[in-house]
Amino acid sequence: MQEAAEYNMKMHPMWQGPLAVPGGDRQSPIDIIVQRSIIDSELKPLVTEYDPHTCQQIWNNGYSFLVEYDDTTDKSTLKGGPLQDKFRLCQFHFHWGETNAWGSEHTVDRRLFPAELHLVHWNSDKYSLFEEAVMEDNGLAVIGVFLKVGKRHEGLQKLVDALPAIRHKDSVVEFTRFDPGCLLPSNIEDYWTYHGSLTTPPLTESVTWIILKQHIEVSHDQLAVFRSLLFTSAEEEVQKSMVNNFRVQQPLRGRTVRSSFT
Numbered sequence: 001m002q003e004a005a006e007y008n009m010k011m012h013p014m015w016q017g018p019l020a021v022p023g024g025d026r027q028s029p030i031d032i033i034v035q036r037s038i039i040d041s042e043l044k045p046l047v048t049e050y051d052p053h054t055c056q057q058i059w060n061n062g063y064s065f066l067v068e069y070d071d072t073t074d075k076s077t078l079k080g081g082p083l084q085d086k087f088r089l090c091q092f093h094f095h096w097g098e099t100n101a102w103g104s105e106h107t108v109d110r111r112l113f114p115a116e117l118h119l120v121h122w123n124s125d126k127y128s129l130f131e132e133a134v135m136e137d138n139g140l141a142v143i144g145v146f147l148k149v150g151k152r153h154e155g156l157q158k159l160v161d162a163l164p165a166i167r168h169k170d171s172v173v174e175f176t177r178f179d180p181g182c183l184l185p186s187n188i189e190d191y192w193t194y195h196g197s198l199t200t201p202p203l204t205e206s207v208t209w210i211i212l213k214q215h216i217e218v219s220h221d222q223l224a225v226f227r228s229l230l231f232t233s234a235e236e237e238v239q240k241s242m243v244n245n246f247r248v249q250q251p252l253r254g255r256t257v258r259s260s261f262t
């Protein structure tokens, strides 16, 4: 893992961005130390209402691949949990390693997972556009789900089958009727939550993180297709595999991680 972080620093300096945003005392990702998390009985269950018809496209943005949703109405939303407002789903994406030994951004008691899913939502009660919300400290809510290698994930396969069409940076294909709810584990009641940031530039400190305790399983072959994507565009002569697209862990700076379960 350490070597992956060093590799990242060498090969993709943009990944590290400024080591800490000037005055940045709520950066992400972090290691979740379970016994230091504070059980908060006020934390409510998460309420997700996702409409598969708001799914629009899948594209390679040169960091990861994103599945984007129409967020011009409140059709796919997240509320409850630690949140006071209603948040609109705008996209989901993943982070993964070059091997199954590492790849997640968050860790639990230093435990690494081969990949991590992020479902990105913005506060549509307070703001009218994602671009606005991303600059505000209560602007975004991201659900993090750990992936483990095991049995094939049937719901993920439709997405995996679309990846060869977006191998290169800036390629995009239409992608419709995908229910992101199929990527959530059966238990979404148990989670940790803390205030942090985007894990890619501009690293803005606008995210309420909700990290699910239960992971999902995907097959080795499905994860291998993630690794067949490229960081580079079709024109570049040197092609670079899209792997290790995670940020190194950031200091907690006195923040409290709350848990919804004992």
Ligand SMILES: CC[C@H](CNC(=O)c1ccc(S(N)(=O)=O)cc1)c1ccc2[nH]ccc2c1
Binding pocket: 118, 120, 131, 134, 142, 197, 198, 199, 200, 201, 202
């Ligand atoms: C402000 C940055 C944003 C692009 N980045 C993201 O949306 C983003 C979202 C989630 C995460 S993570 N890994 O923490 O979950 C990291 C980055 C961004 C930047 C400029 C833009 N112009 C129009 C739209 C738009 C979006």
Ligand SMILES: [Zn+2]
Binding pocket: 093, 094, 095, 118, 199
């Ligand atoms: Zn992410």
